[in-house]
Amino acid sequence: MSSKFFENPIIKWVEYRLPIFSFIDHSVGSGYPTPKNLNYWWNFGSLAGVVLAIMVATGIVLAMSYTAHVDYAFESVERIMRDVNYGWLLRYIHMNGGSMFFILVYIHMFRGMYFGSYKEPRELLWIIGVLILLAMMATAFMGYVLPWGQMSFWGATVITNLFSAIPLVGDAIVTWLWGGFSVDNPTLNRFFSLHYLMPFVIFALVFVHLWALHVHKSNNPVGVDIKGPQDTIPFHPYYTIKDAFGLGVFMLFFMFFVFFAPNFFGEPDNYIKANSLVTPPHIVPEWYFLPFYAILRAVPDIWFISAKLGGVIAMFASILVLMLLPWLDRSKVRSARFRPVYRQLFWVFVLDCFILGWVGANSPDAVFHGIPFLWIGQTGTAYYFAHILIIIPLISILEKPKTPPESISAAVTQAAE
Amino acid sequence: MIKTMKNSLKAGLAVLALAGLMTHGAAPALASAAKVELPARNWSFNGMFGTFDRGSLQRGLQVYQEVCAACHSLKLVAYRNLSAIGLNEDQIKKIAAEFEVQDGPNDEGEMYARPARPSDRFVAPFANDKAARASNNGALPPDLSLMTKARKGGADYLHALLTGYKETPPDGVKMGEGMQYNVYFPGNQIAMAPPLAEDAVEYADGTKATAEQLAADVSTFLTWAAEPELEDRKRMGVKVLLFLLVLTAMMYALKRQIWADQH
Numbered sequence A: 001m002s003s004k005f006f007e008n009p010i011i012k013w014v015e016y017r018l019p020i021f022s023f024i025d026h027s028v029g030s031g032y033p034t035p036k037n038l039n040y041w042w043n044f045g046s047l048a049g050v051v052l053a054i055m056v057a058t059g060i061v062l063a064m065s066y067t068a069h070v071d072y073a074f075e076s077v078e079r080i081m082r083d084v085n086y087g088w089l090l091r092y093i094h095m096n097g098g099s100m101f102f103i104l105v106y107i108h109m110f111r112g113m114y115f116g117s118y119k120e121p122r123e124l125l126w127i128i129g130v131l132i133l134l135a136m137m138a139t140a141f142m143g144y145v146l147p148w149g150q151m152s153f154w155g156a157t158v159i160t161n162l163f164s165a166i167p168l169v170g171d172a173i174v175t176w177l178w179g180g181f182s183v184d185n186p187t188l189n190r191f192f193s194l195h196y197l198m199p200f201v202i203f204a205l206v207f208v209h210l211w212a213l214h215v216h217k218s219n220n221p222v223g224v225d226i227k228g229p230q231d232t233i234p235f236h237p238y239y240t241i242k243d244a245f246g247l248g249v250f251m252l253f254f255m256f257f258v259f260f261a262p263n264f265f266g267e268p269d270n271y272i273k274a275n276s277l278v279t280p281p282h283i284v285p286e287w288y289f290l291p292f293y294a295i296l297r298a299v300p301d302i303w304f305i306s307a308k309l310g311g312v313i314a315m316f317a318s319i320l321v322l323m324l325l326p327w328l329d330r331s332k333v334r335s336a337r338f339r340p341v342y343r344q345l346f347w348v349f350v351l352d353c354f355i356l357g358w359v360g361a362n363s364p365d366a367v368f369h370g371i372p373f374l375w376i377g378q379t380g381t382a383y384y385f386a387h388i389l390i391i392i393p394l395i396s397i398l399e400k401p402k403t404p405p406e407s408i409s410a411a412v413t414q415a416a417e
Numbered sequence B: 001m002i003k004t005m006k007n008s009l010k011a012g013l014a015v016l017a018l019a020g021l022m023t024h025g026a027a028p029a030l031a032s033a034a035k036v037e038l039p040a041r042n043w044s045f046n047g048m049f050g051t052f053d054r055g056s057l058q059r060g061l062q063v064y065q066e067v068c069a070a071c072h073s074l075k076l077v078a079y080r081n082l083s084a085i086g087l088n089e090d091q092i093k094k095i096a097a098e099f100e101v102q103d104g105p106n107d108e109g110e111m112y113a114r115p116a117r118p119s120d121r122f123v124a125p126f127a128n129d130k131a132a133r134a135s136n137n138g139a140l141p142p143d144l145s146l147m148t149k150a151r152k153g154g155a156d157y158l159h160a161l162l163t164g165y166k167e168t169p170p171d172g173v174k175m176g177e178g179m180q181y182n183v184y185f186p187g188n189q190i191a192m193a194p195p196l197a198e199d200a201v202e203y204a205d206g207t208k209a210t211a212e213q214l215a216a217d218v219s220t221f222l223t224w225a226a227e228p229e230l231e232d233r234k235r236m237g238v239k240v241l242l243f244l245l246v247l248t249a250m251m252y253a254l255k256r257q258i259w260a261d262q263h
């Protein structure tokens, strides 16, 4: 343990009673050895952490002026926009922060898939990550209902109605979720309560996520284990400054939207107050749900399972199946850099996710150059599951990977030459 | 080898970021492919340095008051807010005093009517939606406070809508009872009669009131009504981005320096 803090008497006093300084040092300080070859794809986890903090901070202040009642919610948000000092800034940061959070976390996850970060011994780290994603989705979905616009109301109606597909108890569950017989005031109230709660659950999950991370440390672009001190550098100052620089670039991107295109990610319909008598022509979820929305609508009636139930199962399965990746992928080589076949198919999978997102934004009855979107969605959905359940296991057995470098330091010297 | 992969990953990041935006941005365009293209206008409030044209805002207020306010409310805007478009206190008091609001109960327990004050919100033309429908052949004139944010295309849409009427619908189009043909309204049949015609308003500042001018001014005014923070937002945004740019450049220099012994 570096003694540098321990000369200051106050720090010494505290440290003796509560070793918080050595804890910080071991977590993100010079006492945390980190692979020396991490590239910028390793910035996204810390960026997501910063956005989580921003979301909580802005959310708490917004909640001070928000009214969770069907008669006042919409107007209270407009009051925040117009009458609360810098209320528009708070709201636009929170609103766009949600989209930023998903952009970061999706990149973070694709990074994990490309470099095989989910593999032994990081399986739990990955699974906790998937749980974080689920918690984020629940939070974002309930948050979107709060301004009580048309899309809030109808999005909530469509999504909660999905649970009615569950055999026998479905309708009872939906009534229970709503606290009544439609999305109404009790629904809005409980969504507000839960939307306030969930970020703290995410915080707890992130804590466990980082705990697991710190046991075996970060994976790295070549995907070989840390073999000794020559493979690592201290987190501080090397990665603190790299993360700080990355944060600057990201904030430029984030703040551009906040100040110059604050409604870019939103739907105009949500500036119309919720009206249970007028259904919007296209009910679409927020962009980050679109691929899952496409999967939901892709499933036809299969034998005794209705299309609705099948869709719900497929949608949840598409996320849960990610938890199995560490066992579906049998390749011992982590990084796609040394897996020529997997590397190509990884990008096909990324493309497939984008196609699903695009399908989700369109009505299934719509047609693209003569091809119904429904078909594109079904093909995309089939490929999504095929990639994870069939292609990944197969290539992990059949592919002949290249030989990764001996060690991280060997890789670094090689690259330098 | 590693280098090219690094580059392809970097390209991937850009694609990921952009495509994420595009999947969303492109979708509405596709969904509305059947509809006509909105003419994009060069508004004074467009762009990173955009501001509202004060003259246009005040003329737009006049159009709203003299034309649209007969049918449309503007419930989220208070009279006092008009100071932001350059009206002074007396002008605002005068405008407010033209309207009556219900207040009370007073000490006798009675509700009473009083002239509106600057702190009141714009008084709606109808007591409720039912009354509004009753006066408009069953159609509801929507509140205009958020209109430019509540429609794709914003001010461009509003302007196009107001100038997009056709006296005779194209052949084969059967018009509903009391409906007007409008090129830009979804479905083309709108229950609002063309509200603007040349000289519908006599502008206080002497500007010639062509239909085009009226539509542009009222669209500017309603954009302000929907986004009164727009100028503050853009001004602050420029400062924030400049600050971040300098900070990020400094972080980059520091990063290079700290990592110098690793390369």
Ligand code: HEM
Pocket (backbone or CB within 6 Å): A041, A042, A043, A044, A045, A046, A047, A048, A049, A050, A052, A105, A108, A109, A112, A115, A117, A118, A122, A125, A126, A127, A128, A129, A130, A131, A132, A133, A202, A206, A209, A213, A217, A218, A219, A220
């Ligand atoms: C609230 C959202 C999240 C936060 C704040 C977060 C935070 C972090 C941080 C700070 C790191 C270390 C830095 C890095 O490797 O980028 C990390 C690593 C990791 N995260 Fe996350 N994460 C989040 C969500 C997720 C999700 C949804 C997944 C996947 C399902 C995931 C999977 C991983 C994995 C596998 C690693 C280790 C990566 C490696 O060492 O190569 N995380 N996370």
